[in-house]
Amino acid sequence: MSNEKRLVLFMMLTFLSFLAIQYVMEATGLAPPPKKPQQVQAKLDPAKTNLADATKPGTDQAKEPKKEEQGTDAAKPAKEAKPATPQVAAVPASEMILGSADDKTPEAYHLEVRLKQRGAGVTSIKSSQFDAELDTANPRRKQPRRPLELLIDKANTLPSFALTVRSAKEAKLAATEELDENPEGDLPAARRATEAPLAETLWEVVRDDQGRAVRPITKLNPLTKAKVDGQEILFRTTADDPAVTVTKRFRLFKGEDAFSLTTEFESPEKEQEIVYRLFGPHGIPIEGEWYTSTFRDIFFGQKGSKPTNIVTRAAQDIAKAGAAKFDNTTLPLAFAGIENQYFTIFVEPEGEPRISETVATVIEAKPDAVQKADLSFEILSNPISVGPNHPVSQSYTIYAGPKTQDALTPYGAEGLVAYRKYQWFGIPGASTMARYVIAPLLDHIYALTKQVAGFFGGKKGNYGIAIILLTLLVRMIMFPLGRKQALAAKKMQDLQPLLKEIQEKYKDDKERQTKETFALYKKHGVNPVGGCLPALIQLPIFVGLWQALNNSVHLRHASFLYIQNLAAPDMLFKFPFPGGLPLLGEYFNLLPFLVVSLMLVQTKLFAPPATTPEAEMQQKMMKYMMIFMAFMFYKVPSGLGIYFITSSLWQISERLLLPKVTHATPAAGQSGDDKNPPSGNGGKGGPGGGGRGGNGPAKPPGKLAQLWEKVMDEATKDPTYRKLVSEKDRLEKDQKDKDKGKPRAKPGGRRR
Template sequence: MNDRKQIYVVLMVMILWMLLIQALGWGPRPQAKKPQTDPAKVAKDQGDAAPDAKAEAPGREEDRPKGAEEKKGPKAPEVAHVDPSELVLGSATDKAPDGYRLAVQLEQKGAGVESILSSRYDAEFEGRKNPHLPLQILRRDPIAPPSLSLTINEEGKAAEVAQPEVDDEASELAPPRITEDLLDSVLWEVVRDPEGHAVRVVRSQDPATKADIEGQEVVFRATAANGVGITKTYRLWQTMNGLEVELAFESPDRERAFSYNLFGPHGIPIEGEWYTGTFREVFFGTIRPSGNGEGSIKVETHTANDIVKAGDKPPKSTTLPLRFAGVENQYFAAFLAPYPAPTSDEGRIDKETKAVVLHRDAQAVQKSDVGIRMTSKTIRPGPNAPVVHTFRVYTGPKIDSALAPYNASILAAYRKSSFIPGASYVARYFITPTLSVTYDLTTAISRALGGSVGNWGVAIILMTLFVKLLMFPLGRRQALMAQRTQQLQPYLKAIQEKYKDDKEQQTRETLALYKKHGVNPVSGCLPALIQLPIFVGLWQALNSSVSLRHSPFLWISDLAAPDMLFRFPVEIPLLGSFLGRWFNLLPILVVGLMLVQTKLFSPPATTPEAKTQQTTMQFMMVFMAVMFYKVPAGLGIYFITSSLWSIGERLLLPKITHAAENTPEADALGGDAGKGGPGKGGGGNGRGPAAPKKPPGAFGQFMERILEEARKDPTYRKLTDDREGKGKDRKTDRDDRRDRTRPRPKPGRKQSP
């Protein structure tokens, strides 16, 4: 089977495996987490991000030019304060499969969200210790308005405000005066049920399963300065990783035109701040309408570093209807989405959505806290014509099963740019489901032995072995081609010495030598190119899989973080800020195995250039150990397993190919073995005639014809004659092959005819 057929077979097996995975519905499953505590206590224990002394509240001075004036309406009536413990939706300790997955702490001032805790995930480890606190997906910012708070913009008022007369120089600095009712900083009324409860119990029907589900809601009410009554309702349902926000605008006396600004969820924590490459990022998911009404979703992502550097021109989304927008870290996302989702420009709610900076981190800009702010299109509520807008807010892991109800499954894919085409698709549709299958296998084995859960470390090892086994034909072909190339090193060295002053002729002679011996350097690299998307896809899947978060294996407490064998007693000079305070063993083992592979299987350096190249590669591996020192432990396990497989494959290759040394393929390399050529087998090894061969088949006959043409080449004959010190004419190729099997006459004795 040639290289092309092998590649076709491997690709067909991969495609069939992906289709089988999709048909059976296998996918990664997040692990259940530890019990959690009260939201207020957890928020106090985990602490809020320290505000920058010079930070400005988003949506206030940052989004509005200095000198702007807010419209002052009549004094609002006194609103009774409500204890924060009465404004909690859901539970942080509910572990039931059909229970609440979130605990939402609401805030009366601004009618926003103070914090959101997860009942399924623990907070980040402190080194190698689990604090057993619930993950705080959103946290309150002490300066910025609360998440999901809003302000009102009155239509046309900014243009009616008379500007003072100033000189030309001052007019360049004087911004226009605008009007904005800051409802995000006033105390809203909490509407209680007839029994006096702030939290109401509501029921609905799950559209997917048609089963009754229970939920909770809290209703806030306020009156804007323009006389519009606003009712804001928060609803949280069981089994959902998010909540609903309903905004109802009423103007009973006359029609009023205005727009509003809705502040998105913010305050998502940074996962693995000392080792991660993904901090906080803002994303805009827009939909491009199509003829069938579905459309395609496009996601645009911006890092905190880009947003801070953009200054007063932050990234924004204005052209296409907004499907969702929010913030994310490596494993979790928090976003708001209009509901029902718009399918055309006529049905869209948003006018523009832009990124905002909550706090700028002066020392590490990429760690700055960012969020989004949506501005609606103009709405016109009037008598008996209220306007109601509904949003769905998601706060949870980036996995398909959780994002699917929000039509945001695209967020589960690795979306960073990759220099390997198709790697993200391989990660999403092949590697991740395969990892889920191997984890299910470990779970089944664990239950058979009396356990309850599987092991993700063992699952990674099994998945790596499966992928390497699938790629075995290509890997073996690559190793065999490398071995044949190594056998030709004496000829290649002779060509380099002979044509060292003529590089063009040297290239031609080298290619001719490869052609005569059936060695194709490109075919040796092709299997590696085929495996490259799989490798990058596997790296992406392991680097963004929330299922590996807090998963233990051997001494490793978190497969999604570095293995952290022990903590350095002191900070390492120069590299301490980059490497961190922990010693990671797995990257050292990975580079050590790579050095072993190079030592065992690289051809010996025959030229000073080759020796310099090998030395450079050794230094590069040490450099790679530093660069990949903080990779997740799951990746380290994959690298080690893959390297051990490759070493074993190469060590067993001579035993596998030993029986084929007397085939026509081996004869092409070893025909001159008895004369000091690169081959070591065949009949000319001085140990008697070769074993009888079977009649050649179609492939053997094809190779015979190639060898016939190769031996007619004068360049090859002259090169081999020069190496053996011969100057006499050679016999024909057929007679020469026949004579090799006969014993040579002793010196001084005449050979019988």
């Protein structure tokens, strides 16, 4: 058995042994059970507030003290945490809904916002413009429409956009005391001041004169000057310490992917300074949890630059043990939010923000999967002066929708459209190409397919066909560079026999071998790095295309052939095994194996033959690595798989048609020319048709060719090189003279 077969057999046995051991351990119960996720709720810090029992899991309201604890000091904080207005009447949850998710027309409500009376916050946000994720149990089964839930209701946590209030004077005093006790400087100690428990208070729902909790409102569209219908709801409560009245107003209008929140503070008794803390959104779902690499991220947009500087952190960077604090304090806050692969929810302050700090928080930690942790943030205000005749309000715009250029531009957050993963491996120009060229081009091509479908009675285009046409268009634009790259590769392939002869002839003299190799390159007009430059120029384009397809919300739920979701793997069929297969999951994806198969065919057809044992072994290892690449990219979105397949087919066709493109009749008398030996490619003098001995006038060399000739001319000026060439010519001349002086041997006879 050869070494190659032994290597393949060893790798296959190792892989199968790993699968078998894992399956046996799980079947026999020897494998340790997965840890249960640890619930960390969005609650007020017990060390910083008096609400230690207010937000424990499993309760929706302030926990009452136990009877045996009443009268003791332990029960005092619970008594102080009781709502200041317990006589507030409860309002049914069905009456606290803004908008609707039933109508998908652009003129209808784009959002359905469900609110909660306790805490006066948001529990759920649904989108009418996008459907919920497909049922992965049977993705090909026709499913009833379910609106996408952009913010999932979690009963055991504080509602999103709840807030607390405290006295600025007490906050400063608490911070000073803590700093005296802790010389290292515990800056977050200011939050340990007493806070009014408004996040767990039952707020009053202010009804209109007709008794409606949700009020109809209108506004003028600044562009069309037409009236736009909307809805609003008001919450109000009064805190005891500090003594302030707080009003929260939520507004939502038709045709918008955002709603507004206005908070108003008033001190009816005295002038005072207060500080409030606003909790951000949490509960954004993970799209394609079993295949995606983008789970939940948190970001801060900072003013002071155009475009807005966006700082992003992934969930694992925030939730892992010992993670550094992620906050925004130095630059004014433009917006802060959370996002998944295709959607985002962010808060944008309006007017003078009066924001001191914005800090990331963990709502639900998962020790066994920190990348899936639920994140949020808190906005801490600067001290605000309020009084009996001096109310202060602060408004926020809350966007909840897709990450598209058109939707985010009105809010100055178009930077969220860019692909911001793996910044440490950034290709210059790739993100710009993806955002400003490729993504709009894909939309225009899709619109073209929609128009063509309209001629045949269709109402929708096809993004699968659009991806194929986009790939072909990019390849056509890059055809001149691609052809040069293919020509350079073919020249190198044709020179391999000559290079092998040089390596065998001068295997003991590496310096001579190198000089002879470069002399051969110059003789045949071959630039060994000529094929790399076109590839480097094409790299930003292809990486930008990859980013655009990987981050496009339009591919979500877009179908093509048997594929139901171009943003997900193709999922040809489901494995009959419970839980699927390790490393592969529950579904068999065909496209990754087609991609690798085309790469193997391309390598087999066009890779130059190995001239050394090392090169031969390297080529074999590359073939095996391509097989493992099928598993590495097994869960790539099917839209990207279509792009790779189309691109590989183009490359194969381009190389197969290359000899026909460069074919020409050789010039008379050139077939035996030593300077331009025939190479079997049409007699153009050099390998691959790159010589100058063909019919017609010679094409003037380009700048790169001129530079290469200059380098080779400088090399010929080297005394060592000239001496070696002269010695070689002398030896060849002596050998020819010696051969001419020898008598020819007669056929069948012996030379004496």
